[in-house]
Amino acid sequence: MSSMMRVQWKVLLFMFLVIFSKAISDKLESRTSVPHDSPSYCLGWRVAVETNNVHGWRTVPSQCLLYVENYMLGGQYERDLDVIMEQISCYLKDIVLANDGMDAWILDVDDTCISNLYYYRGKRYGCDPYDPVGFKTWAMRGGSPAIPAVLGLFEKLIEGGFKVLLVTGREEETLGQATLDNLYNQGFIGYERLILRTSAYKGQSAVLYKSEIRKQLVGQGYRIWGNVGDQWSDLLGDCLGNRTFKLPNPMYFVP
């Protein structure tokens, strides 16, 4: 290459870099204020909820009602579950169990094993505030359907030799029997224990209560390989387990 050509080539490269870098920079700066009722806002809100960037939210922003309905019923919710189940399957392949009966896996119950979508439909997918009496009435009926992807995981874990521990914030006294029946009727059969909230933990935050339960389980010798829940309060605190997996739930937040 002649030195003239080299110079021309460098000039061309420099011009390209300047123009391109300007284009990227313009792109980054074109922050028009997107209305809060746009699907892109609601997607941003949902991802912020899923990443635990939004804390202590009480209701779904009402302008996102249709977005959340479409997310839950339109297929993306199941798609997101499938992607997570694939990740869990990859992780499971590498686990070598001691087979001493202490290899454990924790699953949350509400909107992890069984779905309250039907109930929350009547609460405008979480746009209405939490209604403890209404929810208890619903839970006592014991009619929450299994979430198929998680039932599949549950069966895989049991076949694989894990002790499956179901840990829920539901009150043992009032919801114990209904929850047992509901899980049984939906095919959750063969788990090690269902741990419900006894009066000793009444009023405690889910993070504290579930941490305490997991500490006891680890104290009993269980090795918690995985911990799956739809709430960050399932997946924060102590003795979390070797891997945690956050399932989607844009409808409510449990503190």
Added chain:
Amino acid sequence: MSSMMRVQWKVLLFMFLVIFSKAISDKLESRTSVPHDSPSYCLGWRVAVETNNVHGWRTVPSQCLLYVENYMLGGQYERDLDVIMEQISCYLKDIVLANDGMDAWILDVDDTCISNLYYYRGKRYGCDPYDPVGFKTWAMRGGSPAIPAVLGLFEKLIEGGFKVLLVTGREEETLGQATLDNLYNQGFIGYERLILRTSAYKGQSAVLYKSEIRKQLVGQGYRIWGNVGDQWSDLLGDCLGNRTFKLPNPMYFVP
């Protein structure tokens, strides 16, 4: 109401519940296998990355190249940043500073303060594997543009009286000056310290290295009110701070 009407009403209600509950159940069970190159798969993958459900991934699935390009350039990336900045603003309102010079806030540098989007465009938005030499060459040029939303947060924090601590995994020896210049040229002026990786931390994982740095900062008396990064390795480990905020980054994973 006559007793006949009451009975009819109950029958109608029962039938409605049966039909509706079947519809929900069918919905939950209609898990057709969605192809892995569909936008819904790539959205599911992105959300799984953002929630830390996918660990140690090396490249963006190549079928998601166009999806990630569109996410980064089509407006949703900025929209997601805006939603997070709104959450940070809400959180900031409730903080009462001691004003003793020890109220601190940690920001990561790469793809938190300044953007490497232009570089990653040349790496097919992360579909190509990590190229340490290529990235170092890029970083030494010092031409990464500010991410406007984060520059806005940075200015707000400094005005609000926080000591802003920039903590990065970039190597001090080779990238120190270029990073200082890059940040200055992009308007990041007035921060307390820029902490780069010294030889003592060479080869250490980001979680360990950043935990160690934060422990030292807390040992020096800093109260870490907030910690913002685009990688989970910024936001896991010790002395995390009172709140952490995960910024989106679907292009690469730092272990």
